[in-house]
Amino acid sequence: MGSVWFCLVAFMLAGYVVLDGFDIGAGILHLWIARSNAERRIVIRSIGPVWDGNEVWLIAAGGTLYFAFPALYAAGFSGFYLPLMMVLWLLILRGVSLEFRSHVGGPIWCAIWDATFSLSSLLLAVFYGAALGNVVRGVPLDAAGHFFEPLWTNFLPTGQTGILDWYTILVGVVALAALTLHGAAWLAFKTEGDLQARSLRGASRLWWLVAALTVVITAASFRLLPDLASSFRLRPWGFVFPVLAVAALLGVKLFLRMNRDGLVFAASCAYLVGMLTSVAFSLYPNVLPASTNPYWGLTVSSAKAADYGLRIGLIWWAIGMSLAVSYTVFTYRNFAGKISSQESAEHDSY
Numbered sequence: 001m002g003s004v005w006f007c008l009v010a011f012m013l014a015g016y017v018v019l020d021g022f023d024i025g026a027g028i029l030h031l032w033i034a035r036s037n038a039e040r041r042i043v044i045r046s047i048g049p050v051w052d053g054n055e056v057w058l059i060a061a062g063g064t065l066y067f068a069f070p071a072l073y074a075a076g077f078s079g080f081y082l083p084l085m086m087v088l089w090l091l092i093l094r095g096v097s098l099e100f101r102s103h104v105g106g107p108i109w110c111a112i113w114d115a116t117f118s119l120s121s122l123l124l125a126v127f128y129g130a131a132l133g134n135v136v137r138g139v140p141l142d143a144a145g146h147f148f149e150p151l152w153t154n155f156l157p158t159g160q161t162g163i164l165d166w167y168t169i170l171v172g173v174v175a176l177a178a179l180t181l182h183g184a185a186w187l188a189f190k191t192e193g194d195l196q197a198r199s200l201r202g203a204s205r206l207w208w209l210v211a212a213l214t215v216v217i218t219a220a221s222f223r224l225l226p227d228l229a230s231s232f233r234l235r236p237w238g239f240v241f242p243v244l245a246v247a248a249l250l251g252v253k254l255f256l257r258m259n260r261d262g263l264v265f266a267a268s269c270a271y272l273v274g275m276l277t278s279v280a281f282s283l284y285p286n287v288l289p290a291s292t293n294p295y296w297g298l299t300v301s302s303a304k305a306a307d308y309g310l311r312i313g314l315i316w317w318a319i320g321m322s323l324a325v326s327y328t329v330f331t332y333r334n335f336a337g338k339i340s341s342q343e344s345a346e347h348d349s350y
Contacts, residue, residue, distance in 0.1 A: 001311060002304035005068035006287070008317065010280040012064055016057035017128075017276060018182075018269045019328070023047035023054060025183015027094060027121025028176070031114055033187060033202060039195050040114060042339050044098065046190040049335045051098065053328065055091065060324060067313055071145060071303040072287045079139060079147040080131065083163050087127050093120040122176065129175025133168030136221065136228075136279060137161070138291035145298060147290075157224060161291060167224060174213045178272060181206040185252070185268040188261040192338050196261070203264065204256050211249060214275075218242075228282040238281040245274025 026047050034040040066073045077084060097117040101110055134149070137157050141147045152162035155169075184203035188196050222229055232238050248270035255263040283289070290297035304310065 001307045001314075002068075002300040003285075004314070005064075005304065005310055006280075006284060006300050009061060009064055009068060010277065012057060012061040012321075014273050014276045016054070016061055017179075018272050019057055020051070020054040021179045021182045021272060022186035022265075022268075023051040023183070024121045024125055025179040025181070026187055027117050027183070028125065028180045029183050029187065029199075029202065030118045030121070033184070033195065033198050035194075035198075037110065040110075042191055042195055043187065044101065045339050046187060048098075050331055052095070053331055056324065060321070064317065068305060068310060069287060069298075069300075069303040070305055072298050075141065075145050075147065075288060075298060079149060080134070080163070082151060083127060083131060087124065087131075090120045090124045090127065093117075094124065125176045125179045126169075126172035129172035130164060130168040132175070132279065133171030134163060135288060136171070136225065136283065137165075137167055138225075138289035138297065140292045141288065141290035141296045141298070142292065143296055145296070158291070167220060170217060170220060174210075174217045177206060177210045177213050178275070181210050181252070182265075182268045182272060185261070185265040189265040190339055192340065200256060200259070200261070200264075203252070207249075207253050207256065211253075214245070214249065231282045231284060235281075238278075241274055241278040241281050243274075245271055245278060248274055 026043055030040060030043050034043050062073075093116055097113040097120065101113040101117075104113075139147045139149060140161060150162045152164040153160050155162070155165045157165045157167040181203055184199050184206060188199040188203060191199060248267045251267035252264055252271065255261075255267055285300045286297055287300060287303050288298040305313075
C-alpha cells in the first residue's frame, strides 16, 4: 500500500505543478509580456477563474501526505519550517495582489499590485524548485528522523548544508525557467492579437533556456548523486518518464513553429509531468533521503501509516479526488476560449 500512496502523492504534486504552474508563470510574465493596463487585465483574466482552484491541489496533496506518510510530514514540515513560512507568505501576497487590484485601484496602487504579483510569483517558482532540490539532494536527518537546515551556510551541497546551495539554487532556476515557459504557453493559448504574438515569441526564446538547463540539471544531478541512476538500472521501464520529458520538450518547439498554441501548452504540461515523474522514480523507495547517513533516510516503508488505515483511506481518497477532478474539469470547460481585448476593456477598472 505504501507504493500505491507514493504514486498517488506524486500524481497530486505533478497535477498541482501543471495546474498552478501556468498561473505562476503568467504572474512572472505579467510585467514583461503585457505592455499596457488593458493587456495586464487580460493576463489576470486568463487565470482569474482558476488560480485559487488550482491551489486546492496543493492543499489536497499536503493532506494526503499527512495521512499516508506521517513521519515524512512531521520531519519535512518541522525541518523546512522557515522556507515553508516564506512560501506561505508568497502565496498570500499573490492572492492579495490579484484580489486587491480590482478593489484598490489607481495608477500607483495598480503598479504596486502588479509588481507584487510578478515578484511573488517569481520567488515562489524559485522556492518550489529549491525545495525539490533539497529532497533530491537529501537533508541532514538524525537517527530519530529530525533535522534542521538554516537558509544557507557555505552554498555547498555537502557537509553542513543549508536550504540554499549551488545545487538547490540551480534546481530553483530550472523551475523558474520551466514555469515561465509554461506560463507563456498558457498565455498564447488563452489570448489573441499582439499579446499572443509576444507570448509565442517569449516561449520560443525561453525554450532554448529550458532545453539547456534541462541538460545541465540532469548532468549535475547524476554527477552529484550517482545513486539516482540505480533506479533506472534496476527498473529500465522507468526510462519512459525522461523520454516523455524529452519528447514533450521537442514537441513544444515543433508546435511553436506550427503556431499550434493549444498543442504547445499540452506539450508543456507533458514536459513538467515527465520531469517530475522522473525525479519521483529515481528517488523511490526513498521519500526523504538523509545526507548524513543513508540508513537514516525515510523510505516508503518507514514513513508510511498502517496498511489498514491506508486501505480504508484509499476509498475516501477516490471519492474526494473524483469530486475535485470533476470540479476542475467543469471549471475549465466553462472557462474555455480566448480572452478578447474588447471583453477585458469592459471589465477594466481604471
